Amino acid sequence: MGSRVSLSPELSVADRLHDEIAKLRAQVESLKNDVKLQTATLMTADSTRQILQSQTTGDRQPKASEAVKQRLLTRFQEQSAHKQQSLYRACATITTFKVNDPDPNAVDGGHVLGLRFEVMSKAKFARPYYVMLNRPYANRRYLRVHRHTVPQCIPLSGLAAQHLPPPTAKTDEDPPQKQDLSLFARALRRELVRYHNRAAVIGDMKKAAGLGSKKALDQDSDTAIVDISAADAEAKQISIQWRDGRSGRLIMNDDGGIVKMVVQGDNGQDRETVRRFLGGAVRVEEVTKGLESH
Amino acid sequence: MAPRLSLPTTARLPSSLRVNPSNTSINKALSRLSRPSLLSLVLDWLDPNNQSLCPPLLRENSSDDEEDEFASDLYPPAYSLPELRELYTDMQTRKGGKREVVDRILEGDWRDGLSLYQLAMADLQYLYDHPGTLKWACYKIQRLQTPGHEDDVEADRSYDKIDKLAMHVPRFHPSTFLQNLQSEVLPDVKAHYNFDRPKGLPLLLLRIFVLDSPYNTDLAVSATSGSTSSTTRTVTCFDASRTIYVAFPDASPHIFVSKSQSAGPTTHAETRSLRALVVEGIPKALSRPGERYALKSVNLQTKNLDAMLSLRGSGRSNAAAGGWNVYAGDKAADARTHSPLNPLLPTPPLSDDAVEDDDERAADLRNQETKTLKRALGPETTEEGKQRKRARLVAQARFGDNAKVDDGKGVERVDVLVEDAFPIHAADIEGEDDDQDTEETQQSRSRKPKGRRSGIDASLLQEAEIDEDEDPEQQQRDQNQEADASDENLHRVGPRRTGEGDGDREKWAWRPNVRLSLHGPHVFAGIRQLVEAGFIDGERMPGWMTGEEGVTMGAVRNGRIKGFRGSGL
Numbered sequence: 001m002g003s004r005v006s007l008s009p010e011l012s013v014a015d016r017l018h019d020e021i022a023k024l025r026a027q028v029e030s031l032k033n034d035v036k037l038q039t040a041t042l043m044t045a046d047s048t049r050q051i052l053q054s055q056t057t058g059d060r061q062p063k064a065s066e067a068v069k070q071r072l073l074t075r076f077q078e079q080s081a082h083k084q085q086s087l088y089r090a091c092a093t094i095t096t097f098k099v100n101d102p103d104p105n106a107v108d109g110g111h112v113l114g115l116r117f118e119v120m121s122k123a124k125f126a127r128p129y130y131v132m133l134n135r136p137y138a139n140r141r142y143l144r145v146h147r148h149t150v151p152q153c154i155p156l157s158g159l160a161a162q163h164l165p166p167p168t169a170k171t172d173e174d175p176p177q178k179q180d181l182s183l184f185a186r187a188l189r190r191e192l193v194r195y196h197n198r199a200a201v202i203g204d205m206k207k208a209a210g211l212g213s214k215k216a217l218d219q220d221s222d223t224a225i226v227d228i229s230a231a232d233a234e235a236k237q238i239s240i241q242w243r244d245g246r247s248g249r250l251i252m253n254d255d256g257g258i259v260k261m262v263v264q265g266d267n268g269q270d271r272e273t274v275r276r277f278l279g280g281a282v283r284v285e286e287v288t289k290g291l292e293s294h
Numbered sequence: 295m296a297p298r299l300s301l302p303t304t305a306r307l308p309s310s311l312r313v314n315p316s317n318t319s320i321n322k323a324l325s326r327l328s329r330p331s332l333l334s335l336v337l338d339w340l341d342p343n344n345q346s347l348c349p350p351l352l353r354e355n356s357s358d359d360e361e362d363e364f365a366s367d368l369y370p371p372a373y374s375l376p377e378l379r380e381l382y383t384d385m386q387t388r389k390g391g392k393r394e395v396v397d398r399i400l401e402g403d404w405r406d407g408l409s410l411y412q413l414a415m416a417d418l419q420y421l422y423d424h425p426g427t428l429k430w431a432c433y434k435i436q437r438l439q440t441p442g443h444e445d446d447v448e449a450d451r452s453y454d455k456i457d458k459l460a461m462h463v464p465r466f467h468p469s470t471f472l473q474n475l476q477s478e479v480l481p482d483v484k485a486h487y488n489f490d491r492p493k494g495l496p497l498l499l500l501r502i503f504v505l506d507s508p509y510n511t512d513l514a515v516s517a518t519s520g521s522t523s524s525t526t527r528t529v530t531c532f533d534a535s536r537t538i539y540v541a542f543p544d545a546s547p548h549i550f551v552s553k554s555q556s557a558g559p560t561t562h563a564e565t566r567s568l569r570a571l572v573v574e575g576i577p578k579a580l581s582r583p584g585e586r587y588a589l590k591s592v593n594l595q596t597k598n599l600d601a602m603l604s605l606r607g608s609g610r611s612n613a614a615a616g617g618w619n620v621y622a623g624d625k626a627a628d629a630r631t632h633s634p635l636n637p638l639l640p641t642p643p644l645s646d647d648a649v650e651d652d653d654e655r656a657a658d659l660r661n662q663e664t665k666t667l668k669r670a671l672g673p674e675t676t677e678e679g680k681q682r683k684r685a686r687l688v689a690q691a692r693f694g695d696n697a698k699v700d701d702g703k704g705v706e707r708v709d710v711l712v713e714d715a716f717p718i719h720a721a722d723i724e725g726e727d728d729d730q731d732t733e734e735t736q737q738s739r740s741r742k743p744k745g746r747r748s749g750i751d752a753s754l755l756q757e758a759e760i761d762e763d764e765d766p767e768q769q770q771r772d773q774n775q776e777a778d779a780s781d782e783n784l785h786r787v788g789p790r791r792t793g794e795g796d797g798d799r800e801k802w803a804w805r806p807n808v809r810l811s812l813h814g815p816h817v818f819a820g821i822r823q824l825v826e827a828g829f830i831d832g833e834r835m836p837g838w839m840t841g842e843e844g845v846t847m848g849a850v851r852n853g854r855i856k857g858f859r860g861s862g863l
Contacts, residue, residue, distance in 0.1 A: 159461070
């Protein structure tokens, strides 16, 4: 922008105005958000409810404010419903909701049951995962996964086959399997959380080895380990690269227990490094602690 | 060149194997690149790290008697690598023709031949420059059941069934995979493999280049080898159709295999069998003792890898395409708005408008049924603005943020076989009136007679054959897996049972074989635009037209794509 200023002062004025407008717009936006937030907070306050309800009971109010009051009251109800829902979502982590399938040919009149899975990672709620279920089987209450947002690294199809088996034909000799939605939801949530935890553990290990950020990597280049990363989709295998060319693979089980570790050096397997790296650890977190203390 | 001893082996072709520059296919491979990408490619070759695989011709030392050797040379070799690099960097800044660069490469610096690695790089560069040149077919990697006991194997029971209960996501290890793949490929076929990671795409690309030769030395690639029969063969060898690309998306149990573009003299059958060979070999190469996998086509074919990745990648959008993708947003802002700690009341998109003018919509529907669209719009110009807004909202509801013209996720072709009964009542009309609105090539034909396909162009014919190939396969699959088959049956029976009065008529209803094929740079964006423009009634449009089923080929029963494709399971 400096060169522009020297070239034509009018342009710079225009630019400055432009900037100012943009800044003001942003300010308006943030203020609007503030207002929304304040309203939401006020609306959920207990005192607000008392005021609103006392007004509704009192009958000396003018008619005009009656409508406003009603509107406020519905708003209050919506807000408290939302609050309750949020509370359930945050604490129960699995919540359900109803969706209407927009497809006019949808099965079961377009009734879809949504499952919402809250997952926390890095001290934040991640975008929830959703599983939408419908009932495509005639005259049966059997559910089937219709749509979902679960990533491929979660074995959703296996879980669905286990806990939500489709109804079998009558000719089949096998006894009809029962579906268990709550088991399905619990198992799926478990998988999701475990996946996130494994990914987080790998992140922690990275940090402990001094590979947390790029800046750190540039500054002290004397870390023995140059790379730690998840080597597979399920984040069960960790690949570790040493500066001197050794590379290792640590395999953990679903819950973060160490299954196996192998390090390849220049001349075959390097068991000494494995021993030093693991230090008798049983869980991956212990390895991370060991790395930190070094 | 002194004749060397060449033994037939089963090893793969080494990357450093050089191909004579007189081979026309090399010329072709290089000259189809643009000048800038050609130059950047050459500079990549000249990278010190690549010297073992693509060394240029350099002068050994600067003694005088050697200069005479190249005195009459048009492109005298350089003395050192930096010098050569500078030369090509100069060419980058200078203007000039592409021919100049190609000549310099072939007659100057790489007159001894280009290595297979260099050829692979050139091919890949072309692919990156022209991402739409290959058509990709998507396959799902599925785990097969492990026979629990030896008797099971002998009784041929539960041997090739897909293990639905598998709680395991297939893992892919490039070098192990290559080793296994090589052992799967027949010994009289030699292949060169090259892995590459394209920029900006979360996938690993494997280029397989196949030669019909039992040798893995110069003999395999030299055009001037002894017998004449091999001469003719080696010329056809370097055909684009002998190259197969396999893409492994990160963290997704799918693979994308390129379909040959059939450029060149090789016959269709040959390329197909080659591809079939590789496709057959891939699951075996992925398998390990006690862990067997099979590939299953998911009826998705497109030229656009981005579209492929959004439908079968590692993200959340796989089974939530179309309007469902409001649930799949994965950005930081999405996480914040959808966090349970967000005290703000959610504002679901379109929630207000959807209820508001419900009656109006009903009136519109009646109008559109009786009149053609043009006339419907004519007298209601006052309503036009409102309708347009409404159409836009409906499109937003059905497509979400998907299927925008500029999202770069365009699928260029969708083939659908409609197997629904012909509607009898006006009230029974369900999806059919949409079809005629969409300006598609609509083909109604019986499946058996082939004579009626004469009007369709060659590619459609090919597609049709594939479709026919796949249909029996699909049926067969349904029979094989009892569970699946029962799904289908129940599902088919369902509506008949519910509509009891229509039961008989439904059973004997005429089911014309309607084949629908939609073409365009971005088919679903096109449908969305038609919805927005009011040519398609967005609310009565069947779900598969939004692309939410995630397939580009499918059979429609009861207005839905058969086999619950959209769930991605």
